[in-house]
Amino acid sequence: MKPSKLWMGRLVTGGSAACAFAAVAAVAWIVTTIVWGGRHQISWAFLTQAPTEGMTQGGIFPAIVGTFLLVVIMSVVGVPVGTITAIYLSEYVSRDSKLAQIIRFAVNTLAGIPAIVFGLFGLGFFVNFTGKGMDLLFSPKGTLVWAQPNILWASLTMALLTLPVVIVSVEEAIKTVPRDLREASLALGATRWQTIWRVVLPGSVGGILTGAILAVSRGAGEVAPILFTGAAYFLPQLPHHLTSQFMELGYHVFIMATQSTDVEKTRGIQYATTFVLLALTFTLNFSAIALRAQLRRRRAAV
Amino acid sequence: MTEVRKTLKLTVRNLNLHYGSKHALQDITLDIRDHWVTALIGPSGCGKSTFLRTLNRMNDLIEGVRISGEVKVDGNDIYADGVDTVTLRKRVGMIFQKSNPFPKSIYENVAYGPRIHGLKDKAALNELVEKSLRQAALWEEVKDELQKSALALSGGQQQRLCIARALAVDPEVLLMDEPASALDPLATAKIEELIYGLKERYTIAIVTHNMQQAARVSGDTAFFYMGRLVEFDATEKIFTSPKEKRTEDYVTGRFG
Numbered sequence: 001m002k003p004s005k006l007w008m009g010r011l012v013t014g015g016s017a018a019c020a021f022a023a024v025a026a027v028a029w030i031v032t033t034i035v036w037g038g039r040h041q042i043s044w045a046f047l048t049q050a051p052t053e054g055m056t057q058g059g060i061f062p063a064i065v066g067t068f069l070l071v072v073i074m075s076v077v078g079v080p081v082g083t084i085t086a087i088y089l090s091e092y093v094s095r096d097s098k099l100a101q102i103i104r105f106a107v108n109t110l111a112g113i114p115a116i117v118f119g120l121f122g123l124g125f126f127v128n129f130t131g132k133g134m135d136l137l138f139s140p141k142g143t144l145v146w147a148q149p150n151i152l153w154a155s156l157t158m159a160l161l162t163l164p165v166v167i168v169s170v171e172e173a174i175k176t177v178p179r180d181l182r183e184a185s186l187a188l189g190a191t192r193w194q195t196i197w198r199v200v201l202p203g204s205v206g207g208i209l210t211g212a213i214l215a216v217s218r219g220a221g222e223v224a225p226i227l228f229t230g231a232a233y234f235l236p237q238l239p240h241h242l243t244s245q246f247m248e249l250g251y252h253v254f255i256m257a258t259q260s261t262d263v264e265k266t267r268g269i270q271y272a273t274t275f276v277l278l279a280l281t282f283t284l285n286f287s288a289i290a291l292r293a294q295l296r297r298r299r300a301a302v
Numbered sequence: 303m304t305e306v307r308k309t310l311k312l313t314v315r316n317l318n319l320h321y322g323s324k325h326a327l328q329d330i331t332l333d334i335r336d337h338w339v340t341a342l343i344g345p346s347g348c349g350k351s352t353f354l355r356t357l358n359r360m361n362d363l364i365e366g367v368r369i370s371g372e373v374k375v376d377g378n379d380i381y382a383d384g385v386d387t388v389t390l391r392k393r394v395g396m397i398f399q400k401s402n403p404f405p406k407s408i409y410e411n412v413a414y415g416p417r418i419h420g421l422k423d424k425a426a427l428n429e430l431v432e433k434s435l436r437q438a439a440l441w442e443e444v445k446d447e448l449q450k451s452a453l454a455l456s457g458g459q460q461q462r463l464c465i466a467r468a469l470a471v472d473p474e475v476l477l478m479d480e481p482a483s484a485l486d487p488l489a490t491a492k493i494e495e496l497i498y499g500l501k502e503r504y505t506i507a508i509v510t511h512n513m514q515q516a517a518r519v520s521g522d523t524a525f526f527y528m529g530r531l532v533e534f535d536a537t538e539k540i541f542t543s544p545k546e547k548r549t550e551d552y553v554t555g556r557f558g
Contacts, residue, residue, distance in 0.1 A: 094365055180402035184464070187360060188415040188471055189392030198418070199404060 037271030054261045066246035071216045078159030079212045082166025090174045111164035115224035122157030122229035152242040154230030162215035173207020206295035210288045217284035223250040249277040311336040311505040317371035326352050328529045339506045341520035348526040350509045354477050358394040359387050395473035399480040401460035403452035411452045415471035438466035458489025478508040517541050525549045
């Protein structure tokens with residue numbers, strides 16, 4: 001081999017290793033900085049108390065509650081809709097039909113739309129259109145009840161954003177239910193729906209759960225969709241109704257870093273809040289991965 | 303054919319099946335007698351399994367399949383407009399080549415059919431599950447572990463469970479697609495014994511690759527080759543004095 005070729009080989013090996021290392025280094029650096037920066041702040045009190053003194057002291061309890069409610073309402077709406085879409089795509093329309101192609105194209109496009117556009121859409125469609133319509137119909141004249149940003153509209157916007165994640169995940173799971181089992185059910189005189197309900201869905205529970213977890217983890221990490229649709233800077237009380245606004249972890253990090261009364265003084269709070277947010281999304285991602293691995297093992301064992 | 307025919311359960315007239323551009327079944331005409339075992343034999347890809355699946359319209363599930371001709375069960379065309387495949391498949395059950403129990407308990411597997419057809423009464427279900435498992439000669443082996451996963455059973459037991467599951471919906475016809483091809487000789491013998499007993503109550507059509515099996519269990523045998531029905535006659539005749547050269551070559555093992 002010519003020396004130049006040898007060097008070329010070494011260069012490629014070394015270069016690719018360096019690139020791969022960059023990813024590891026970035027994660028390590030981010031986690032370390034955040035843990036280090038927030039180390040004095042993280043405490044039980046920080047997690048369970050409301051912010052005080054113009055948000056320069058106290059905890060992030062309302063933001064944790066808000067994030068929790070946001071992802072719960074989002075899942076309650078998004079997971080069933082996503083699951084039904086996946087069922088429709090894989091069981092009711094033929095794979096190559098125009099309709100299936102259109103739906104799939106829409107789902108892929110949805111997945112590629114920037115989060116801020118979802119936020120604007122939520123403001124336009126849910127708050128200004130749906131909300132206004134509901135107020136015209138149901139609320140006393142001249143009062144604003146639904147036509148304002150609130151946790152419901154924010155959750156629905158987020159559900160829309162995370163819909164592709166659920167659809168793809170459930171569809172993958174449905175695909176792994178063996179054809180044999182469907183045929184067995186149909187050959188016994190089961191209808192298509194009975195077969196889906198009793199054989200296909202029970203066989204896809206893992207995928208549905210994985211989809212839900214990934215959606216929650218994605219939803220918990222996005223700020224842009226809730227900017228105009230329901231998140232609040234500061235609230236003295238926790239959300240108690242679908243029309244309440246709410247505080248949220250990601251949004252809290254954003255405002256503490258950009259619009260706080262004293263950015264320097266609250267560094268610790270920012271780091272600690274980010275740490276909680278990261279811990280939450282990491283935990284969710286890892287549980288999704290673990291769940292999927294476990295399901296794969298079980299499937300391999302059958 | 304000198305023997306007097308018994309009642310006909312299934313009559314097939316000029317059945318053609320196209321799959322895409324492939325003419326998979328060509329002009330099949332064949333009668334399946336009531337309370338009788340009819341064996342369908344032939345080399346791989348000859349269309350015998352495809353033919354079997356036309357008898358309970360399982361081919362409907364495959365895209366690109368076109369069927370013409372006539373298939374009648376008790377004189378009623380099952381491909382006529384307005385025929386309910388759910389009712390049809392309840393009457394014409396199917397056992398698949400690869401045993402395919404649901405990933406549920408033994409009990410739930412057998413109770414699946416009755417449940418989807420609306421049986422809710424616990425006592426009646428218990429009774430039906432026991433009866434079906436007894437008919438499938440599996441009861442004695444599993445009666446103490448009905449709640450155990452069906453996937454924990456051996457291959458032969460799983461196939462008998464699938465038979466019990468099919469019997470639980472009280473079909474009139476059983477279509478068996480190489481039900482013993484994946485089993486060891488002992489399990490195969492058990493299945494064959496079972497088939498022999500079942501013909502007292504059911505009409506059976508069985509696809510098999512195994513010549514001895516066809517000879518042992520069936521009354522009539524149909525020999526398929528390249529999508530055509532080459533010869534159809536009493537099993538004894540097919541195996542001892544076939545009319546067609548190709549049938550003889552196949553049953554004596556000269557090709558296939």
